[in-house]
Amino acid sequence: MSNQEKITILVADDESVSRKYLKMILQKDGYEIITVENGEKCLETYQQIFPDMVLLDGLMPVMDGFDCCRRLKELPKGNDTIVLMITGLDDRDSVNQAYEAGATDFLTKPINPAVLRRRIKYLLDVKKAERALKESEEKYRTLVENLREVIFYADKKGNLTFLNPAWQELTGLPPHSCLGHPLSIYLYPEDQPIYAQYWHCLVNSSEDTTSKLKCQVRYVKKNGNFGWMRIFASLIINDKGELEGVTGTINDITERKRIEQYQIIERDVIKILAESERKSEAIQKILKVIGNNLGLEIGEYWELKTEDNLIYPEIKWHINNQEIEKILSIREENLNSIFWDKWDFAYDEFWLNNHKLLSSKNEVNLRHIFAFPVCNGEEKLGIITFFSRKSTQYDINLLENIVNLGNQIGQFIKRKQAEEKLKETNSLLQSELSTASEYVFSLLPSPEEHNLSVEQKFIPSSKLGGDIFDYYWLDEENIAIYLLDVAGHGIHSALLSVSILNLVRNNSLYNTNPYQPWTIITELNRLFQMDSDRLNYFTIWYGVYNTDTHELIYSSAGHPPAILIYQEDNQWRYEKLKTPSLPVGMIEDVEFDQSLCLVKPDSYLYIFSDGIYEIEQENDNIWGLENFISLLVDTQAKYKGELQHLIKQIEKVNHSSNFNDDLSILKIHLP
Template sequence: MLNSLEEKTVILIADDESLSRKSLSLILKKDGYEIVAVENGQECLTSYQQRQPDIVLLDGLMPIMDGFECCRQLKQLPNSEDTPVLMITGLDDNKSVNQAYEVGATDFLTKPINPAVLRRRIRYLLDAKKAEKALRVSEEKYRSLVENLKEVIFYTDLNGIITFLNPAWKELTDLSPQESLGHNFAEYIYPSDLPRYEKGWKFLLEKKTLQYYWQVRYIKKNGDMGWMEIFASLITKNDEILGVSGTLNDITERKRIERYQKIERDVIKILAESDGVDNGIQGALGAIAQNFTWERAEYWEFNDTTHLIHYHNLWLNSGEESDTLTARDKETARKMVWHNWTFKNYEHWWHEIKSIETTLTTQEDMRLIFAFPVNNGEEHLGVMFFFSSTHHQKDFLLLENVAMMGNQIGLFIKKKQAEEELKRRNLSLQAELNLASDYVFSLLPSPDEQESINIEQKFIPCAKLGGDIFDYYWLDEEHLVIYLLDVAGHGIHSALLSVSILNLVRNNSLYNTDPYQPWTILTELNRLFQMDEGNNYFTIWYGVYNKNSNELVYSSAGHPPAILVSPSESGYKYQALSTPNIPIGLMSDIEFDQNLYEVHNGDSLYLFSDGIYEIQLENGEIWGLKNFTETLLQIPQDNHHNLEQVIDRVHVVNKSNNFDDDLSILRIVFPQ
């Protein structure tokens, strides 16, 4: 929770569904955030420029401007690059996920939203934003400090012999100025960079340039390598060249960071574009090896049962795969016992496997030069080995950072394995959904069994099976119970939850409730089915009709209003019946309101789920409750097949017999 003296964190929510905005606001206000809620992407852009929020939550599908276009335009606004954008949408296909990241979204969540997951994700994104800001401040201070440090000043003669060095030289190379005076400057340049250094030196002496700038590697006293910037200019007198002077700055850390960032970008890009585990692993091996100019890389998979590793993937700089490890070397690697899968620093970890550095070689005489474990949290997945035929000086700080990529690669492997497993299960899952759909059908009431009242019903489950279910029955000779609920999400879990609720209500198994008082039913359901306990939230409309008094007592929780259609002089009029309660499961320890309405003979009560009107039109807008209600008023109420005409109209709007969500609707015609 925020301290009352601290400035509140502002969260901007853009969602065209008022229920979603209200639910998200209630969830997040509990953590002390200030919430700004808007209905579409255009309003989001306007509110963003006015309030400059700390984070933006965007729904993917919205009228006027959808979340993807809004995110793209938002990221073009000044100072918006640091603002995290969390896409929240019902779309869960890979295309939508990729589109979200392409337009600049920071992260992606699909509906239904688990409040605990949402709150943790928002805290993570806000903490990351603060950490990045702190890092920038730290980097700026570090850069300022470096710029104000005393630079190395040097002088050489025309042959490059050092004639002067200030004391800062020792901090750079660990050599005192006296140790280096009289030596050629080229002696301290890394051999591979000598041609570039000598070319610049020649340019200076031939007066092709008055000043020259290099970034080259240099050799320290202990043989280690570093990076330095050289700013050099000619020393002249009366147009005669006397020598060269300049300054030196150590840029080793900057180069290390730049080099690591490039490697990380290359690996992340390859993993993001790979469609399978093998492609991703081989691409990551090649990206790392090529950045270090190593010639060979391998991935060995860890067997959790035997605690042995087994050869899995190979990358060669020649592009031609050839398994050239000797049988002895394969056995050496396979039987390696990894005592330190998660290491504190690479130098210590390398010491543990250094014993095989001189023994594990290939037939091309390539020697093991680098290795790191691939983990997914505490789960060990494998080891990546890298080989080279030439000696490479080890930058342990850089290698330590690269080795940490084993966690990212491990996460990729597990994610792809899960995706492949999901594909394998799709066929059996669809069969299970069909069986579950049949089961839900079998539980629905039969209108032929009802007396004294005319009830029509339609239930059209979507392909993924939503969480719709409804019921109606006589409590006694006077009172009829009518309710319809919609569990968030799709699939077996949502369907089973709706069936469980139906059984509890139908069997009057709810503790401390009065079935004649709707608010008690909703209150007890809310106590039993909290989202924190692994349930999805759900909406419900519950009513009790007294046929003697014509009174309808009802209560709803986040559900679309029931529409009561009555005859009027000009045709038909309607009354929306709902109570301002949030969905079941979002918050605990709350009581629900109920209302009473007197119906008249011949009135029709329509009870439905949002799947019947949340239909996306060709222009991207949602058909909506208002248009659906107007459709109800256009259909004659004295028709005994009224709902068939309603469904026919909805099919025309949907342009398909298949719906994205369950379609449930009841029509109760009160007796004449």
């Protein structure tokens, strides 16, 4: 039994052996047992702990159990406490005396443990059920007493014969003043036909006693405002099967309808703001959404020109109606601009009814409904305003909620303005990147043959990365080959890669041996350490191949492995050439290793950057190096490794010829 379900039982018995015996029996069921030796102690302890049950011995000194039970029942909570009398007496008078004293039940000695435990459990279950029933009755009574629902009766003609006080809270009209009148006269005029149709359907199906009327209509309040009500009604049929009238309930659903209507408008506005590319397109759609949902006929957006402090009508929407189109032509002739200073934003933040500033003199049939500012924080950008020919009551609270959309629209406008500026900046940047890309192209070596055939591909990304490569003869037998990839994109990365190329190509690195790749990478790592001003690191693969000995000495720094492909047993096989190390620039004191590979005749060496295989797939996974190597071997077997075929296959993987990173690859035939 959990602590929350712990039942406390107070045992009063003058015999210590009996107390211990009862405690031993009852503790097995998880009850908390408190024992006292007489009735006086029992009353004193009861008022301290208020137990769930009291076990009383009938005959005790100082105060017997019968007297104790009577006094206990007079105490607070006493009537709600279970009292089980336990005594050695077995005569009818003692039993009657126990019940007269207020005992819940009676048990005689000698006590049978099983009987006692079942009796206690039964009494506790009964009490628990009684309490649950009592709580349920209290909740129901509270619900009924605080009912905000209107209850009504009407005769066969529809005239009201009864209304409870909730009617006045709903409409502001005293119930007695409305009796004898049909409910329909308190409904919004445009909704009266809806109610009449439902009423007709109900009363003309009188043979069906289960017929019910359910509808949602607007009602008019005493102050002239309107709200929404839901009517749920059913027929009253007498014993003869004749229709006597209708009874039902009315609930105020104004707030729910307001929320529903606002949510529809808000959802559509947010969708428009998320999907629209242009400001004019978005605002026109927003005017239409708000106008159609509120039954308005004209919507306008007036934009603030801060340079002359004027607002101008910029974007319009209207329903398809010839009279409205005539009104709009008049407005265009009479309204040009308004001084912004005439608007008082400190008052209500929106305006209702005829606002003269937004109406022309000739618009006698057009009513200004409401307007609200479009803002980005404290910055005012313009005004959205609506008109209609109808004299219609509008839900003020709903309009206030719609006003809150002004800030979201303002943020959208500012975002689009920022995007336009960004497009201009990006256009300039792309021009600069294109120039830089051309410069990088100009520095790349031209494919040549000198006992070796070289094929190369360099596809710069739109952002221009930091890929660059080079190869040159150190002497008649040795050729140096390297490819590096600077982290990041843009002009800075490209310039850094060009700087490294010039240092290596001109043999300008201090204390290095171009025949020993590890010395080149070690010196580059010393020169190009990252710091707070220069965050770019780079990867590099550098190798020297001797055409006489067919030895390839190579070293790498965080770069993808070069792939050496050769034929063996009529099968194309490959070997990954890479030395373990970090990229250049991350840690200053790093020892770079180099390895030697004896190249088999008629082999092909591929050196590439990671942009060729780090391609994101539809499942958000990266295509990966292993897939690229498989494609490389397959292309070697089918097309002799022609890079043109390889690039076409990679473009299919990428679903585009435009890559997110530079794509560089060198293919060198080693005969």
